[in-house]
Amino acid sequence: MDKLFTGKFLFTGLVFAGLALYPFIGSSYGLDLVSKIMIYAILAMSLELLVGSTGLVCFGQAAFFGIGAYIAVLFSPESESANLLWLLPASILAAAVYALFVGALSLRTKGVYFIMVTLAFAQMAYYVVHDTKLGGGTDGIYLYFKPILGSVLDLNNPKTLYFFTWVFLVWTFVFLAMLLRSHFGRVLAGIRINEQRMRASGFSTYPYKLAAFTTSGGIAGLAGFLFAVKDGFVNPEMMSWHLSGALLIMIILGGLGHLRGAIIGAFAFVFLQEFFKSSAIFGEFAKHWQLGLGFTIIACVALLPKGLVGLPEVLRKRLDGSRPRDAQVVLK
């Protein structure tokens, strides 16, 4: 157990260190891509807090992401840079407030009904920015001047933005890892495993779930802020259910119940997309990239019941000569 514990921290540490070193070797295209993936990783971790840790499958995470992004753009002055010190908290707060509102209502329902109510509220936010003047309609809005912090931090510089994102990636991971090991996190795990029993042992579960939901929304707002600043552009598609769905796919692919699974899933999902889309490898066939991605996902479901996080375990058991237990279920 101890060995496993250090192994997994070693792995995460190495990933973070590698990401910190990447700007010194990567191209500007690579920098932009990895920044994007890191933002998705933050977003995926926020969803992991709900789905993998608390057992609440939220299908509306894109709304909180989008709100964070829209606030960043709407609250920026038109002809100068906004101050990071209040713009970032404003984005996070706005997303968290909407999450509090959505959570307060939707947590009355359970299971698939919860999935659909969160979708409904996300769609409402989507249509507000899509169909009203407020959000600039389908065309979206541009952010011409990215926020700065005096002369210390200028997010117009892609490298600065990269490290800024990296810091928040590490912060999110550490924050959530500590949160999940705290009393609060243990209660969430208890709710995931058996909510009835948690209530029987005297926990009022609703406030805990609501707190988790709001926290998750706030972190998603942070990711939205970063995304808006990176692209300098927001549009309603950031709130569409396609993104909420893709995020769920990322964390399931990576492996539910593990924070690093969310990061691995985000990387794997975007890399697979880029890989199958690359015309250098597939030539003409690259335009049918979804076929390869689809089959890869199906193969992952069939062979890796615990997601990519379970890959080392499956491989180790294969090498030991004995089949992993879950794979036997697959083969039966």
Add this chain to the structure above:
Amino acid sequence: MDFSIFLIQCLNSLQYGLLLFLVAMGLTLIFGIMGVINLAHGSFYMIGAYMAYALSPIVASTFGGGFFSVLVIGLVLAVILGYFLEWAFFSFLYERDHLQQVLMTYGLILVFEELRSLLVGDDVHGVQAPDFLAGVIPLGDLMTYPVYRLFISAICLLLALGMYYIFTRTRLGMMIRAGSTNREMVQSLGIDIKLLYRIVFAAGVALAAFAGMISAPVSTVYPGMGNQVLIICFVVVVIGGIGSIRGAFLAAMLIGFVDTFGKVLLPEAAGVLVYVLMALILLWKPDGLFKTS
């Protein structure tokens, strides 16, 4: 609002609602009985519509054509497809976490979309309604209503009644209802639950594909049409209460009317109305209108 316009909108709502019901019925069956959240259900609708487009020239050259032969052949192919998919992709997933099945069906969506693109291309196609249904019926002095839309409504209604009969009056229906209430109990009574699942899945696929086929002449056939219908069908299933055919029917009608009249009366809020409705209903009744289990 003019009375004849009102009447036309009512007929449109009815037709849309019935069509939704047909797709959603398959979804709620698969959902309620097998516990599979089937994201690929929209793809089956899309496959049906493309079959209506692609099969008609083939059928015309081999059998001398006919709209109904296309429907029958498409239906048979859809049943075979459903039977095969359940065997190849789902039969080993039931003991796993539900979210694994979600991932699987997501992979299937991508595969189906690309296969469609490879086989038929990415163009938008129209499908001709058969000649004897291509006419219009006059309503009032100026308005007319296409016969084909009435035909869709009628056929959906017939299918709905047929399904209702199978569900409530036959042995198979009894097994399906029992399976949705308590899987282990049904199994221990000696019913082959695997076969039952395969039948239900094939039926669900066939219903969605059939809905796609008959709606092809009114909605045109285009890439991504499956995703359009998928979410709205989930809304129907959830409002109605998972696994409840009666609930799905009522919810589909409700959505049909709210959506159609919303587009006429409140065009700027039309998109969001359905979701507001769903949120309100679920906050009022957290388990949908008709809870089964």
